Each structure stands twice: as structure tokens, then as C-alpha cells.
Amino acid sequence: MSPAFRKLLMAATLVAVMGMIALVAFRGRLLQNVAVESSFTEAATNSSAQTIAPHLPPTVDEYRAAVLAAFREANPAERSLAFSQSFTAWFAHDPEAALDWLRLIPRGREYTQGIFIVLPVICKNDPQRALILAEAMATTHEQKFIYHALFDQLAKNNLPSAVGWLQSAPAGEARENSLRAVMDNWTLKDVSAALAWAKNLEDAGERSAALESALTTLAAGDPQKTIELASQNLEGGALDRVLQTSLQQLAAENPQAAAEAVGQLPAGELQKNSALSVARALAAQDPNAAMTWLQTLPADTQPVVLNNTLDVWLKQDAVAAGKYVSEMSAGSAQDSAVSHFAENWAEKDPAAAVNWAESLSNASAQNAAVISLASGWARMDPAAAVRWTAELPTENPARIAALRGAYSYWDLTDKTTAGNFLETLPAADREAIKPSTLAQK
Amino acid sequence: MKPTPSAPLKTKLALLIAVFTAIFSLAPQAHATISTALQMQLGNPSSASTNATVTNNFLVQRTVQSFGYNAHYNEPVWASWDLTTADVGGSGRNSTFYTDTNLLATFYWVKTADYTGSGFDRGHLTPSADRTDTTNNNKLVFFMSNIMPQAPDNNQGIWANFEGDCRTFASAGNELIILCGPSTFSGSKINTTGPVYIPDYTWKVAVIVPTGSGTLLSRLTAASRVIAINVPNIAGIRTTPWTNFLTSTKVIETNTGFTFFTDVASNIAEVLRAKVDGALSPGITSFTPTSAATNASVTITGSNFTAASIVKFNASYATTFTVNSGTQITATVPAGTTSGAISVIAPGGLATSASSFTVTNGGGGGGGGGTTNLTISQVYGGGGNSGATYINDFIEIYNAGTATVNLSTYAVQYASSAGSSWSETILNGTIAPGAHYLIQEAAGTGGTTSLPTPQATGTISMSATAGKVALTKTTTLLTVSNPVGTASVVDFVGYGSANAFEGTGAAPAPSATASDLRAGSGATDTNDNAADFTAGTVNPRNN
Numbered sequence: 001m002s003p004a005f006r007k008l009l010m011a012a013t014l015v016a017v018m019g020m021i022a023l024v025a026f027r028g029r030l031l032q033n034v035a036v037e038s039s040f041t042e043a044a045t046n047s048s049a050q051t052i053a054p055h056l057p058p059t060v061d062e063y064r065a066a067v068l069a070a071f072r073e074a075n076p077a078e079r080s081l082a083f084s085q086s087f088t089a090w091f092a093h094d095p096e097a098a099l100d101w102l103r104l105i106p107r108g109r110e111y112t113q114g115i116f117i118v119l120p121v122i123c124k125n126d127p128q129r130a131l132i133l134a135e136a137m138a139t140t141h142e143q144k145f146i147y148h149a150l151f152d153q154l155a156k157n158n159l160p161s162a163v164g165w166l167q168s169a170p171a172g173e174a175r176e177n178s179l180r181a182v183m184d185n186w187t188l189k190d191v192s193a194a195l196a197w198a199k200n201l202e203d204a205g206e207r208s209a210a211l212e213s214a215l216t217t218l219a220a221g222d223p224q225k226t227i228e229l230a231s232q233n234l235e236g237g238a239l240d241r242v243l244q245t246s247l248q249q250l251a252a253e254n255p256q257a258a259a260e261a262v263g264q265l266p267a268g269e270l271q272k273n274s275a276l277s278v279a280r281a282l283a284a285q286d287p288n289a290a291m292t293w294l295q296t297l298p299a300d301t302q303p304v305v306l307n308n309t310l311d312v313w314l315k316q317d318a319v320a321a322g323k324y325v326s327e328m329s330a331g332s333a334q335d336s337a338v339s340h341f342a343e344n345w346a347e348k349d350p351a352a353a354v355n356w357a358e359s360l361s362n363a364s365a366q367n368a369a370v371i372s373l374a375s376g377w378a379r380m381d382p383a384a385a386v387r388w389t390a391e392l393p394t395e396n397p398a399r400i401a402a403l404r405g406a407y408s409y410w411d412l413t414d415k416t417t418a419g420n421f422l423e424t425l426p427a428a429d430r431e432a433i434k435p436s437t438l439a440q441k
Numbered sequence: 442m443k444p445t446p447s448a449p450l451k452t453k454l455a456l457l458i459a460v461f462t463a464i465f466s467l468a469p470q471a472h473a474t475i476s477t478a479l480q481m482q483l484g485n486p487s488s489a490s491t492n493a494t495v496t497n498n499f500l501v502q503r504t505v506q507s508f509g510y511n512a513h514y515n516e517p518v519w520a521s522w523d524l525t526t527a528d529v530g531g532s533g534r535n536s537t538f539y540t541d542t543n544l545l546a547t548f549y550w551v552k553t554a555d556y557t558g559s560g561f562d563r564g565h566l567t568p569s570a571d572r573t574d575t576t577n578n579n580k581l582v583f584f585m586s587n588i589m590p591q592a593p594d595n596n597q598g599i600w601a602n603f604e605g606d607c608r609t610f611a612s613a614g615n616e617l618i619i620l621c622g623p624s625t626f627s628g629s630k631i632n633t634t635g636p637v638y639i640p641d642y643t644w645k646v647a648v649i650v651p652t653g654s655g656t657l658l659s660r661l662t663a664a665s666r667v668i669a670i671n672v673p674n675i676a677g678i679r680t681t682p683w684t685n686f687l688t689s690t691k692v693i694e695t696n697t698g699f700t701f702f703t704d705v706a707s708n709i710a711e712v713l714r715a716k717v718d719g720a721l722s723p724g725i726t727s728f729t730p731t732s733a734a735t736n737a738s739v740t741i742t743g744s745n746f747t748a749a750s751i752v753k754f755n756a757s758y759a760t761t762f763t764v765n766s767g768t769q770i771t772a773t774v775p776a777g778t779t780s781g782a783i784s785v786i787a788p789g790g791l792a793t794s795a796s797s798f799t800v801t802n803g804g805g806g807g808g809g810g811g812t813t814n815l816t817i818s819q820v821y822g823g824g825g826n827s828g829a830t831y832i833n834d835f836i837e838i839y840n841a842g843t844a845t846v847n848l849s850t851y852a853v854q855y856a857s858s859a860g861s862s863w864s865e866t867i868l869n870g871t872i873a874p875g876a877h878y879l880i881q882e883a884a885g886t887g888g889t890t891s892l893p894t895p896q897a898t899g900t901i902s903m904s905a906t907a908g909k910v911a912l913t914k915t916t917t918l919l920t921v922s923n924p925v926g927t928a929s930v931v932d933f934v935g936y937g938s939a940n941a942f943e944g945t946g947a948a949p950a951p952s953a954t955a956s957d958l959r960a961g962s963g964a965t966d967t968n969d970n971a972a973d974f975t976a977g978t979v980n981p982r983n984n
Contacts, residue, residue: 315530372654
């Protein structure tokens with residue numbers, strides 16, 4: 001016997017032995033399930049199970065009984081696991097019987113799970129049948145996710161063929177899901193060809209879905225071109241999503257170009273959200289340049305963009321950032337910036353944040369700083385933050401709000417010690433900061 | 442002669458030891474600090490514990506996240522973390538995944554190599570980009586205990602996009618608590634016979650609250666935004682918007698068996714669980730009839746009722762209701778309810794009627810016409826304490842209805858501020874409309890004055906500053922920590938730091954010298970303990 005033949009023989013023996021073990025083990029499991037099921041239904045009985053020799057494959061009744069037993073599992077995780085394993089085994093052994101049964105069961109979670117088990121398998125050899133079955137069986141929003149899986153499979157096997165099958169998916173959600181799956185595959189291979197094809201789709205909804213898929217992929221490699229193409233070809237939510245993705249990518253690559261592009265957007269959520277990442281990217285290079293740029297944005301967008309710039313600046317040079325904030329014109333804009341900055345600084349360096357807050361000349365800003373730094377500090381050391389806040393002069397108008405904020409963290413992390421400390425405070429303090437007004441139980 | 446390793450083998454062994462040493466010495470150490478509580482402030486969805494014997498639901502709390510780990514699936518089944526802009530910095534992404542040797546030694550420690558060649562991504566639960574404030578914090582989310590197998594199109598597409606959008610929400614002035622995990626295991630494992638199970642879905646819940654002073658939990662309201670997504674772990678979804686996978690937290694509870702928001706006040710949690718992001722807010726414009734007896738049918742008219750999951754009459758849940766359309770619900774007045782607003786919880790949130798529905802036979806003990814509406818009008822646990830005037834604690838009830846109520850089946854029950862063990866005093870006699878009924882409880886060693894003659898006497902020793910009192914129409918003892926909404930509960934007061942209460946908060950903490958008094962001499966009942974009670978001069982009333 002040649003060494004090669006000996007190896008082959010050993011491998012075959014091993015496979016055979018493992019197969020026998022698996023069969024016996026699976027059969028044992030089925031018999032267990034049958035036993036469980038038998039107490040609930042006449043579909044299978046202990047006696048019938050016991051009369052079957054252990055080396056024979058399970059019968060249809062036994063498979064059905066095993067699947068039905070899964071339905072009796074109360075724990076959802078255990079139930080889905082038991083259903084999937086038993087139904088998959090049945091489908092592998094007798095696909096038509098399993099499929100017939102699936103079509104009759106209630107349209108709940110297991111039914112959806114079953115669709116995802118059977119249709120991809122059928123699709124491998126008979127796409128047409130899989131798609132006919134999908135149309136008949138996948139009727140809910142969740143069930144129609146199967147089209148993603150089926151068309152991904154088809155596209156991976158043969159892209160032109162998958163494109164051809166698209167018309168077999170029912171118009172609407174099912175076809176849109178199918179289109180996205182095809183485009184996901186196509187754009188990774190040839191984004192230009194995919195784009196050209198998508199542009200020529202007649203149906204506006206399908207065209208939008210296909211173009212969004214293509215442009216989202218393109219954004220990773222060429223955000224500027226994507227912005228241009230998206231602006232020409234998309235609208236509504238699809239346009240916003242692609243632009244935001246592109247601008248985030250562009251901000252990471254070229255913050256100045258992204259800043260320019262954001263400046264050209266109409267005022268609104270998209271501009272604001274895009275400006276946040278641009279401000280961070282600009283600030284990482286030059287905080288002062290970021291500050292200058294954000295002045296060009298609409299007034300109601302500036303505060304939140306400023307806060308993001310300060311986040312970055314704080315990590316680079318907290319003192320300089322603090323100086324910028326302290327020198328802002330007094331008013332709500334300064335109070336907002338002070339509040340954000342003080343909380344974040346106190347989380348990193350409470351002593352420095354306290355010193356800075358005390359140096360603020362404007363009373364309103366100082367109050368905002370005290371309230372926020374107490375909470376920022378409390379995120380890391382609630383006991384120290386509460387004790388510091390409690391020691392503030394009682395006439396300090398920010399004291400109670402600061403104490404209340406800091407105390408909520410202590411109450412969260414150590415209710416007993418916090419409660420004991422609370423008892424040492426004056427009644428007015430206790431009343432003002434009581435946790436009963438919090439959302440927690 | 443014993444065989445000895447050959448020189449090359451010795452070299453290999455030495456190299457192997459060196460590699461292991463390097464891995465374990467480079468891996469970040471997971472030390473708990475005070476801020477671990479922040480990461481899980483909305484609750485522990487699986488009631489995971491650090492009990493080493495419960496290997497499929499093991500709790501790990503770290504500075505950067507909390508998670509429940511399943512040593513059967515060899516992956517976390519949920520993670521929870523807090524996100525603000527302070528968490529996002531410039532540390533960059535770590536380049537190495539670490540075997541989590543901090544897990545119990547009895548667990549299989551998943552290695553990065555277990556995923557190699559599987560076709561599945563090492564999908565972070567807590568994303569790397571959410572923890573870039575420091576290098577060490579970023580390393581902590583690269584433990585393999587923070588990883589689940591995700592289809593690349595899921596991980597690099599929808600999942601990454603939603604993660605990015607969550608950071609945008611944070612940048613836009615919000616704090617988030619995010620929970621996520623795998624669900625619906627079918628038994629398949631990565632690399633076929635590997636240790637890690639593949640989930641059919643991955644889910645995520647983001648609770649978004651504008652930044653402000655105090656914990657997110659303290660700022661959470663029923664109006665807070667909740668985004669829940671349930672994403673099939675399949676290929677072909679890379680560029681699909683995450684909005685296509687929106688669902689409610691309630692659905693994720695059904696799929697996982699978890700309970701979310703367990704540390705949130707129940708009246709807020711039930712609204713948050715029902716929300717589907719983007720759904721329009723419901724509203725109630727009218728209901729008819731405006732008064733009826735229990736078991737009567739009431740038609741509620743309004744907007745955005747589709748898929749409504751809860752209908753309440755005052756604090757009682759309607760166990761039978763039908764959503765006829767987006768604008769109409771028919772509900773049955775539940776037994777045991779009292780007069781008050783009607784509320785509907787739908788995917789768009791909470792709707793509450795502007796006017797009250799009147800229950801014509803409420804309170805259970807009434808009869809002979811007229812309405813009954815019993816309230817707990819005063820609670821005092823400082824009796825006999827140092828500085829107290831009165832020797833005994835007491836509970837006082839008030840009949841705000843128009844009918845005399847027979848109290849022979851009623852009881853007042855008491856539990857400590859966080860307790861679920863209840864004591865009761867059984868009532869007797871009747872209470873006329875507009876009358877107070879005084880229930881004397883335990884005496885202390887202090888105080889100088891006895892209470893006015895009480896109508897009932899018990900031995901409950903109440904806390905002066907924090908506790909829970911229920912008026913029940915049966916004498917069956919309550920068993921849960923928060924019985925608000927329980928059918929037998931006619932009225933309920935949580936005071937001080939009580940963990941259960943009606944409405945937005947507990948009544949203020951009373952003391953040895955102050956009781957909690959309901960406004961309007963006991964008649965004002967908006968089902969909000971924080972609003973209805975004030976702490977004031979102790980004033981026991983028995984008529």
C-alpha cells in the first residue's frame with residue numbers, strides 16, 4: 001500500500017467514524033426532543049421513538065417532533081438555537097417536507113429564521129425557485145431582508161447573471177434590497193461601471209438606492225468626486241447620507257477642502273453635523289484656524305461646533321483653550337462654551353478646572369463653570385466633587401445645582417455612602433438635591 | 442535515555458514563551474474604577490452576575506464598558522457604555538487584539554486567531570472610536586471579550602455607519618448610553634468547529650439625552666430619544682442605511698430574553714422600550730364616555746396610535762384593548778383603577794389625555810352610587826424619634842370621592858425605600874367622603890404626645906426619611922419592590938430616596954419634625970408624588 005493511499009484510507013475512515021458519531025449524537029438529541037414533545041402532543045410518542053433502532057436516520061415525524069419541541073423552549077436564545085439546529089437537520093435530510101412544514105407554521109420569529117435557512121440553500125442550485133419562494137414567503141419588512149442574502153450570493157457567483165435576476169424580485173422593498181446587495185458587490189469590483197448602470201435605471205426609487213450604494217462605496221476612495229456626483233444625482237435622505245459620509249472622509253483627508261465644502265451647504269442638520277467633524281479635524285491642525293472658520297457658519301450652528309473645537313484644543317493646550325473661552329464676550333454663547341469646557345476639563349484635571357473657574361470675571365460664566373465642573377469631576381471622583389461643592393458658600397447661586405449634579409453621580413456609584421453624607425448636610429440641601437426627582441428607580 | 446528537545450525545538454519553545462509573555466505583558470490590565478457604574482447606569486439587561494458558576498451570564502465591569510459574557514457562545518451577549526465627546530480624542534486605533542486573560546480561568550479565552558480565515562470580522566461591541574481619549578482606554582476595547590463575529594458587510598457597513606452617527610449625536614451636544622450585542626444563535630460557529638458561535642442578528646440600542654449637569658439617568662425623561670436597530674448578520678447589506686433596520690427595544694427584549702432599562706423609573710422605561718425612532722408622537726384628543734364603571738368599554742380618539750402597546754387608566758394598565766386604527770383605540774376600564782388621565786404608549790412615545798376619566802365604581806369598596814377616590818393623604822415615620830412631638834408613626838388616608846367606602850378589605854402596606862418585603866396594617870370600618878382616616882403605627886422612645894384616636898392601629902416601624910407606602914384594596918401582601926400599577930394598589934407614595942413612586946419622583950424626605958402631606962388636604966392626586974406632596978408640619982387627622 002502506497003503512503004498516499006494509506007493516508008487516503010485513513011482520512012476516509014476518520015470521516016466515516018465522525019459521520020457515525022454525529023449521526024448517533026444527533027439521533028440521541030432527537031430522541032430526547034421527542035421525549036419532551038411527547039408529553040405535549042401526540043405527534044410523537046416515547047414508545048414510537050423507543051422502537052426505532054439507534055443507527056437508523058430519524059423519520060419525518062421525529063424531525064417534526066424535534067422542531068416542535070423547540071417551540072416549547074421559553075428562553076428566546078435557547079429557542080432559536082434549538083429550532084435552527086433541528087430544522088436545519090430536517091431540511092438537510094428532507095428539504096421538501098421541511099419546506100412544506102415551514103410554509104404552514106405561524107409567521108413569527110421561527111418562520112423568518114426558517115426562510116433564512118432554506119432559501120439560500122435552494123438558491124445555490126435553483127435561483128429561480130428560490131426567488132419564487134421568496135416572493136411567496138417573505139412578506140414582512142424583516143422577512144424581505146432575505147433578498148439581501150440571496151442577491152449577495154447571486155452576485156458573488158455571477159454578477160451579470162445577478163443583474164439579470166433583479167427583475168424577478170418584486171418591485172418595492174424586495175427589489176431595493178436586492179439592488180443594494182448587487183451594487184455592494186459590483187462597486188467593489190468596478191465602481192464606474194456600477195455607477196453608469198445605476199444612473200440609467202428608470203424607476204426613481206431603485207435608481208436612488210443603487211446610486212446611494214455606489215456612491216457610498218466611492219466615498220471611501222474619492223470623497224470629492226462623490227460629493228459632486230451625489231449633488232447631481234441624489235436628493236433627500238439619500239443625498240444627505242452620502243454627503244455626510246463623504247464629508248467625514250474628506251475631513252479626515254483634507255480638512256480645508258472639507259471646510260470649504262461644508263460652507264457651501266445650505267444651513268441645516270447636514271451642515272451642522274458635517275461641520276462637527278470638520279471642526280475637529282481643523283482644530284487638530286490649528287485650533288485658531290478652526291475658531292476663525294466656525295465664525296463663517298450660521299449663528300445657531302456655531303456653539304456646538306465651538307464645543308467640538310474646544311474638545312480638541314483642551315487635549316492639546318488646556319490653558320490656551322481656557323483663555324479663549326474666558327475672553328469670549330459675556331452672554332449665553334460664553335456660558336454655553338464655559339459649561340462644556342469646564343465639564344470636560346474637570347473630568348481630566350479638576351484642580352486646574354476649579355482654578356480656572358475661580359478666575360472667570362463674569363458671574364454668569366462662573367456659575368455655569370461651577371455647575372458643570374462639579375458634574376465633570378463627579379464622573380471620576382463623585383465623593384470629592386460632592387464634598388468640594390458642599391463646601392461652597394451657601395450664598396453661591398450655583399451651589400445647589402452643582403451639588404445636585406455631583407450628588408447624582410455619587411448616588412449612582414455608592415448609594416449608601418452618598419446617603420450617609422447627605423444626612424450630614426443641612427435640611428435645605430437635602431431637600432434640594434434629593435434623588436427623588438431623578439429618573440432612576 | 443530521555444529524549445531532549447532538539448536545538449531548533451528549544452528555540453521554538455523559547456520563542457513561544459517569549460511571545461506569550463509579550464502578549465500578556467502588553468495586554469492592558471482591566472482595573473475597575475469608580476466610573477464603571479456610569480457605563481451601566483440604565484441597568485443590567487440580563488441580570489448578569491460575577492458568580493463564577495453562572496458562566497453563560499457573567500458580568501464584567503470596566504472603566505470603558507460593562508458587559509455580560511456567555512462562556513458557551515464564547516462572546517459577550519451585551520455591552521453597555523456611556524458616550525460623550527470627552528471619550529473621543531486622538532489616541533488613534535490600537536493595532537492589536539488581546540486575549541482577555543482577566544476572564545475566569547474556567548472560560549475558554551478566545552484568541553484573535555480563532556477568527557482568522559473565518560470570513561467573519563472581529564466586530565467590536567464598544568467601538569474603538571468611542572474610546573480614543575487615552576491609549577489605554579482604547580486598548581481596553583481590544584480585548585477579545587469585546588468582540589463578536591460579524592459579517593463584513595454588517596460590521597463595515599451599517600454597524601460602522603451607526604457607530605459614526607452615534608458619535609455625531611454626541612458631538613452635537615448629547616450624552617448617550619449605548620447597548621448592543623448579538624442575538625438569535627443558530628448553532629453555527631466561526632471556522633465550523635471553532636469555539637465562537639455566529640449570531641443571526643446584531644442589535645443596538647442608543648439612548649440619547651442632551652448634555653447637562655448630573656448623570657444621564659438623572660436627566661432621562663419619557664421624551665428622550667431611543668434608537669433601536671436589529672441587523673441581520675448577513676452579506677449584501679453594506680450600504681443599506683441603518684434606518685432600514687429600526688425596531689423597538691421591546692422587540693429586542695423579545696429576541697434576547699433581556700429586560701432593558703431596569704434601573705430607570707418604570708413609568709419612563711415602559712415608554713422608552715416602546716419607541717421606534719422616527720415614529721410620530723401619539724396624541725389623545727378625546728375619549729368617550731368620559732366616566733364609566735370598571736369593565737366598561739371606552740373609545741379613545743387621537744393620532745399615531747398604530748402599534749400602541751400600552752393603554753393606562755390613571756396608573757392601571759388596561760389588559761384588554763384594541764387598536765382599531767391609527768386614530769382610535771377601544772379599551773376596557775381595568776378593575777381597580779381610579780379616576781385620572783388616560784395614557785397611550787405607542788412607537789412614537791407617550792400620549793396623556795388633558796382631562797381625567799372618572800371611574801364611577803373605583804376604589805373597590807364603594808357602592809350605592811357616587812364616586813370613590815381614596816388617597817394616602819399623609820405619611821410620617823419620625824414618631825418617637827429624637828426631636829419628635831408625636832410618639833408614633835402614622836399613615837393617613839383621605840376619601841376624595843363622593844361615596845362612603847367600606848374599608849374592611851383594605852390595608853396599608855409599608856416597605857423600606859428599596860425593599861420588596863412588605864408589612865401591613867389591616868383597616869376596618871368606613872371612611873366618609875371628605876374624611877380622613879388615621880392609622881397609628883409603631884412607637885419610638887422619643888416624643889411627648891400621643892396621636893389623636895386612630896381608626897386603625899398597627900406595629901409598622903417606618904423610616905423617618907425614606908420609604909414606600911401603599912393603600913391596597915386587598916390584604917394580600919405585595920411582593921415587588923415597585924408595585925405601582927398593581928391592580929390591588931389604590932394609591933401609592935414613595936418618599937425620600939424610595940426606588941418606586943407615582944409620576945416623576947418621590948415625595949420629599951420627611952423628618953422627625955415634618956411629615957409628607959398631600960396638597961388639598963389630601964384631595965390633590967395627579968399621580969405624581971413629587972408634585973402632590975410637600976414636607977410640612979406634622980398634622981395627624983382622624984375625621
